[in-house]
Each structure stands twice: as structure tokens, then as C-alpha cells.
Amino acid sequence: MSEPAPKLVPSAFASLMTVAGLTWTRLLRGRALVVAVVIALLPIAYCAFAGPRVGPELFVFELLTASVLAPMFVAASIGEEIEDRTTTYLWSRPVPRWTIIAGKLVALVPVVTAVVLGSWIVANQIAWKMMPDERTMAALAIGVAALSILSAGVASLAPRHGMALSIVYILFFDSPLGVLPATIRELSMTQQIRAVSGIWSGNGELKTPLIVLAILCAIWGLIAAARIRRLEA
Amino acid sequence: MTVVLADNCSKWYGHVLGISDVTWTLGGGIVGLLGPNGAGKSTLMKLMAGLLRPSRGGLTVYGKNPFEDVAVRRRIGYAPEHEKTWDELTALELVTVMAKLAGVPARRAESAAKDAIAQMGMTDAQHRRVKGFSKGMRQRTKLATAIAHDPDFLLLDEPLTGVDPIARVDIVERIRRLADGGKTIVVSSHVLYEIEALTSEIVVIYRGQVLAEGNVYEIRKLIDRHPHRIRIECDEPRKVAAALATSDHVARIVFERKGVLIETRDPDRCYDQLAAAVIESGVNVSALSSPDNNLGAVFEYLTGEGGQRR
Numbered sequence: 001m002s003e004p005a006p007k008l009v010p011s012a013f014a015s016l017m018t019v020a021g022l023t024w025t026r027l028l029r030g031r032a033l034v035v036a037v038v039i040a041l042l043p044i045a046y047c048a049f050a051g052p053r054v055g056p057e058l059f060v061f062e063l064l065t066a067s068v069l070a071p072m073f074v075a076a077s078i079g080e081e082i083e084d085r086t087t088t089y090l091w092s093r094p095v096p097r098w099t100i101i102a103g104k105l106v107a108l109v110p111v112v113t114a115v116v117l118g119s120w121i122v123a124n125q126i127a128w129k130m131m132p133d134e135r136t137m138a139a140l141a142i143g144v145a146a147l148s149i150l151s152a153g154v155a156s157l158a159p160r161h162g163m164a165l166s167i168v169y170i171l172f173f174d175s176p177l178g179v180l181p182a183t184i185r186e187l188s189m190t191q192q193i194r195a196v197s198g199i200w201s202g203n204g205e206l207k208t209p210l211i212v213l214a215i216l217c218a219i220w221g222l223i224a225a226a227r228i229r230r231l232e233a
Numbered sequence: 234m235t236v237v238l239a240d241n242c243s244k245w246y247g248h249v250l251g252i253s254d255v256t257w258t259l260g261g262g263i264v265g266l267l268g269p270n271g272a273g274k275s276t277l278m279k280l281m282a283g284l285l286r287p288s289r290g291g292l293t294v295y296g297k298n299p300f301e302d303v304a305v306r307r308r309i310g311y312a313p314e315h316e317k318t319w320d321e322l323t324a325l326e327l328v329t330v331m332a333k334l335a336g337v338p339a340r341r342a343e344s345a346a347k348d349a350i351a352q353m354g355m356t357d358a359q360h361r362r363v364k365g366f367s368k369g370m371r372q373r374t375k376l377a378t379a380i381a382h383d384p385d386f387l388l389l390d391e392p393l394t395g396v397d398p399i400a401r402v403d404i405v406e407r408i409r410r411l412a413d414g415g416k417t418i419v420v421s422s423h424v425l426y427e428i429e430a431l432t433s434e435i436v437v438i439y440r441g442q443v444l445a446e447g448n449v450y451e452i453r454k455l456i457d458r459h460p461h462r463i464r465i466e467c468d469e470p471r472k473v474a475a476a477l478a479t480s481d482h483v484a485r486i487v488f489e490r491k492g493v494l495i496e497t498r499d500p501d502r503c504y505d506q507l508a509a510a511v512i513e514s515g516v517n518v519s520a521l522s523s524p525d526n527n528l529g530a531v532f533e534y535l536t537g538e539g540g541q542r543r
Binding site: 015026084085088093 | 279282283284285286303304305306307309311313315317318319321322326330331333334335336338339378
């Protein structure tokens with residue numbers, strides 16, 4: 001070595017940003033983005049096919065797209081590290097393990113958000129020749145973040161099938177739960193995202209769905225952090 | 234100073250035994266962990282690297298539990314056995330990321346990575362993606378990731394597996410230089426002659442237990458009684474076979490689909506002749522390995538002899 005390296009442990013922020021940078025680089029050099037764009041074209045194709053008959057169900061269609069894309073990026077990224085055993089490189093470093101999950105979220109949530117919002121804007125332009133309502137855009141952005149955290153939690157619990165299980169959980173448990181005519185539906189993440197959007201669901205109030213979403217995110221985030229801390233490579 | 238202290242340390246994977254009641258102290262220098270595949274070498278390595286928790290007993294590195302204590306891992310450099318890494322990255326990017334995660338400040342991480350890559354003789358390939366690397370280049374890159382943050386304690390899990398004879402000599406020399414620089418190094422292998430090239434201090438591990446530790450001399454005598462097998466994967470196996478066929482130490486030559494398998498009673502001479510033959514004939518060697526059946530037989534013999542520690 002040209003000069004001795006200081007025996008310092010990296011800060012959590014520095015570790016997190018390094019993992020985010022690593023994730024971005026791999027993403028840009030892989031095929032996942034192309035696949036994501038193809039999936040994001042589905043709501044647009046629906047608008048082009050249905051023409052002026054498109055109604056508020058378009059938001060649910062876009063939310064379904066987000067429900068696939070978030071696990072596809074986040075759960076797959078975490079699961080792949082564990083399955084490919086590249087975690088042996090990450091976990092043998094002096095970094096808290098939660099920063100690896102957080103770094104992946106920091107890298108991937110903006111990418112998924114951009115793809116979903118891009119799809120939503122183009123779909124709105126085709127369907128109604130107008131920009132989408134700001135609140136629906138905010139709901140989708142928040143929704144992507146929430147669904148990504150959920151996916152991270154599921155992936156940490158079942159790395160091998162993290163992506164598939166996350167999608168199954170969201171589409172076949174969380175979404176149906178959200179349409180139940182009972183208070184229990186408030187535990188549904190997708191229901192709260194629809195409520196934040198102000199269309200299709202909810203009474204227009206913002207505060208409660210945002211608080212519930214924050215709690216659900218905190219629970220899934222804690223599950224991911226606790227689980228990843230105990231995992232062995 | 235005690236670097237590693239394993240105290241009745243056991244590790245199970247469900248019902249499968251990793252290591253069993255290992256009590257071992259490592260003070261410094263280079264130590265070779267020798268044992269056949271599945272003996273528990275990688276488990277012990279991972280326990281020292283903080284990747285696994287003991288199921289029973291304890292293991293500390295510099296007095297700390299490496300699984301729980303984040304800071305102590307700053308002093309450890311670990312090169313895993315498996316080849317998987319982030320193949321989309323270039324060697325320089327990979328080593329730089331690892332250096333940053335190990336605590337080298339961002340502004341110095343790239344120069345530290347370049348130094349580490351240079352130490353492993355990979356400067357010419359540092360801007361190439363890992364995806365296209367040969368086994369030997371991957372091994373060197375892994376070693377560079379392990380040393381980029383200038384750790385005090387290096388754990389190198391099978392660092393010579395699949396490496397061609399010429400690169401093997403070079404890597405051994407580079408590892409030795411690291412030890413000369415004052416680092417404590419544990420190297421694992423299932424091939425005695427790889428370990429022997431690095432150190433005379435070995436720990437023999439078999440079926441999850443430390444079977445013997447100390448100088449390599451005694452165990453070598455036992456192993457030499459058994460033919461040593463070397464598998465060479467190359468484009469022209471007949472040339473390699475022809476170069477070795479007349480040697481008195483060669484017991485058998487078997488041609489295989491991708492190369493040739495040689496059984497020898499004198500591995501040192503065989504490896505030397507092999508390296509010379511490869512250089513002279515210009516044969517492209519894609520992989521070199523030593524099936525560990527013979528080592529397994531020796532360990533069976535050792536345990537059969539009474540099973541007591543030597």
C-alpha cells in the first residue's frame with residue numbers, strides 16, 4: 001500500500017451510499033430496466049386499446065404495475081445477493097447489515113418510481129389528453145416506496161423466492177384484503193395507497209392513510225432489518 | 234497476541250455438522266487449514282469472518298465476536314471460496330467498492346484498490362469486467378478485494394483452486410509477501426502441496442474436527458504414501474501426458490474428456506515438471522485441480538490409527 005489505510009469503520013451513511021452506487025451500476029449494466037419498461041408499457045397499451053372508455057380503474061392498473069415492479073427490483077436484488085452468496089463480500093465488511101437493505105432501497109425506489117410515474121403520465125395523456133392529478137402521482141410515488149419496503153421484508157424472510165412471494169402477497173393477499181367491507185382492510189397497503197390517491201377509494205382524507213402506511217412500512221422495515229441481522233452466509 | 238480463539242466451537246446446519254467442538258488458538262503468521270471437501274474448513278473460515286454464528290461454544294477474533302462486532306471486521310480481509318461476484322463490474326470497480334465498505338475513505342478508495350490490484354498482478358486487467366475473467370484472474374481479484382483495506386488478518390478460502398501452475402507459483406509468492414508484511418493469514422486448501430508452498434504450520438481438519446496441528450512434516454509423510462492425483466484441463470492433453478509419461482514418479486495417466494488425470498508419487502516434482510511442460514509446449518491450461526480422494530483416504534487412515542490428536 002502506498003500509505004496506511006486508517007482503521008476506521010465506515011459510517012452508516014457512507015456504507016449505504018456505497019451499496020446504492022453498487023446497485024445502480026449493476027442495474028444500468030443489466031437487463032432489469034428494459035424488462036421494467038416493457039411492464040410499464042402495459043397500462044399505456046391498455047389506454048391505447050380502450051380509448052375514451054378508460055375510467056378511474058386505470059389507477060388500479062398502474063398500482064398493479066407498481067406491485068410487480070417493486071418486488072422485481074427490490075426483492076430480486078436482495079434475494080440475488082443471498083442466493084449468489086455475494087453477501088459473503090458484503091457481510092464480511094464492517095458495515096451494519098441494515099445499511100445494505102437501505103442502500104438498495106435508496107438506489108431502487110427512485111428508479112421504480114420514475115418508471116411507474118412515466119407510465120402513469122403517458123397513460124393519462126393517451127386516455128384523457130391531460131397530465132395526471134398531482135395527488136395520484138404522489139400516491140404512486142409513496143406507494144412504490146411502501147411496496148418496495150414490503151418487498152425487502154418478504155425477501156429477507158424468503159430470499160430464494162422473494163420476488164415471487166412479494167408479488168403473490170401483494171396481488172393475492174394485500175389487494176383482496178383492501179376491498180373487504182371490514183375494518184381489517186385498513187391493514188392493506190394497496191388500500192391505503194388508493195386512499196392517498198383520492199380516487200377509487202377512501203373519503204378524501206390524507207392524514208390517516210399516510211399514518212397507516214408509515215406504520216406498515218415501519219413494521220416491514222423492522223422485519224427486514226431484524227431478519228437480515230440474523231441471517232448467515 | 235491471540236488473533237483467533239475458538240473455544241469448544243461447534244456449528245451445525247440443521248442436522249448437518251459443520252465443525253464440532255473445535256478448540257484452537259491462532260497467534261499469528263501463516264497457517265494452513267487442510268482437509269478434504271466438506272471437512273469444515275469453509276465453516277471455520279466463515280465463523281472467523283463473522284458470516285456465521287457458532288451453534289455452541291465461542292469464537293473470537295482479536296477478543297471480539299466477529300458476527301456481532303462490526304468494528305473487528307475492519308481488521309479482517311476475507312476471500313471466499315466461491316467464484317460468484319458482481320460480474321457486471323470491472324475489477325477496479327469491484328475492489329474499490331469493497332475498499333469503501335471496509336472503511337477506506339471514498340477519496341482514497343480507488344488508489345487503495347489500484348494498489349491491491351497491482352499487488353495481485355492484475356493492473357493490466359483492472360478495467361475489464363469480471364465476467365470475462367479466467368479462474369486465476371477471479372482468484373487474484375478476490376484476493377485484491379481482501380487486502381484493499383490493509384487488514385491485519387487475512388482469511389483466504391481455497392485461493393489456489395483452479396489456478397494454472399504458473400499463476401499458482403505467482404499467487405503463492407504474493408501471499409507470502411503479505412505475510413512478510415506482518416499479516417496473520419489463514420489459508421485453506423484440500424491439497425497439502427498448496428499449503429506446503431505457503432507454510433509449514435498446518436491445522437488438519439476432518440469431519441468437523443481438528444485432527445492434527447503443527448508442523449507439516451509428519452502429515453506429509455503419511456500423504457506421500459498415497460498417490461496424489463492432479464487433473465489438468467487443457468487443449469492438448471496428449472502433449473502434457475507425453476512430457477510426464479517417462480517420469481518414474483508417475484503411477485498412472487488417464488485421459489479424460491477435457492484433459493488428463495495424472496497420479497504421482499512425488500507431487501512436488503510433478504508440479505515442477507508440469508509447469509515446465511506447459512511453458513515449453515505452449516499448451517493452454519484452463520484449470521488445474523487435485524481431487525481430494527487421496528487426502529480423504531489419508532484422513533481415514535489417521536482416524537483409523539486411533540483418532541487421537543497429534
